[in-house]
Amino acid sequence: MAPHAVATLAKAALPSVPGVSLLPGVRKEPSSGHLLLVRRRTGVVVDADHAARYAAVCGFPRKDAVPLPYPHLLGFDLQLALMSEPGFPAPALGLVHVDNVIRSHTPVLPGQVVDVEVRVGEPRPHPRGRIFDFETVVSHEGGDVVWEETSSYLHRGSGDEAAPRGLELAETPPSGAVWRLDAGLGRRYAAVAGDWNPIHVHPLSAKAFGFPRAIAHGMWTMARCVATFENRLPAATTVEASFRKPVLLPGSVAFGSRPRGDGGLDFSLSRPGAPGADPTWHLLGRAFPTPD
Structure with a gap:
């Protein structure tokens, strides 16, 4: 795991640590009602060796394109980075991944250069708390969208029994x-x-x-x-x-x-x-x- 990813994961976990969670810069504040956080990385080269390791651990056969769910990894550390921002109102370790939707448009190839953007907005109600939808978009460098994903995370708390369950x-x-x-x-x-x-x-x-x-x-x-x-x-x-x-x-x-x-x-x-x-x-x- 890359050192920057370790640091991002550790930072995202701090709001879940008793005592530390109250420190300035770590403490999570309630949503202002206008939440919109965005992280973007350009010029990402799809790593053939990394995609092959992913394919092996998940059971995919060898082929020219990367496995359909693989681009999730291109944006996962950006998700963590958004969760670690003081403006994000819930601790990362208190979130439960409940739903995931992937929309592939064209194959993603090893060696391809892509741009990756992740954003999260205001939560929506759920019977057991509230849902944060993290939207990931992978596009050709400066061009068309090739792959999209919505990762829905539940933050448990007081909920709305009339809200959709997912x-x-x-x-x-x-x-x-x-x-x-x-x-x-x-x-x-x-x-x-x-x-x-x-x-x-x-x-x-x-x-x-x-x-x-x-x-x-x-x-x-x-x-x-x-x-x-x-x-x-x-x-x-x-x-x-x-x-x-x-x-x-x-x-x-x-x-x-x-x-x-x-x-x-x-x-x-x-x-x-x-x-x-x-x-x-x-x-x-x-x-x-x-x-x-």
């Missing part, structure tokens, strides 16, 4: 494949993605946040699903995912998928259970051609 996705039953995930998966993905949130990397640090042991990254679970069907979809593809129950490491997950009428498919990850039992959902998703 993406409404089909409950696709398991279709036979079961993946066994080892205890080191979170650390391997973190080493590629730069997401060293302590709930993912060690059972002791995960327990400090209320989990019995480390949990898999939500973006890994989505990417692992996409790896099974990406080659069957057009380059211009939209993928929507809703993260439900966390995946404990080590553990096993059951994958499910079925075709949709629009040329895409619905998919899921669930906890393996007895035949006929109601599944415990870890992830629900769908993929379909991106509209023109």
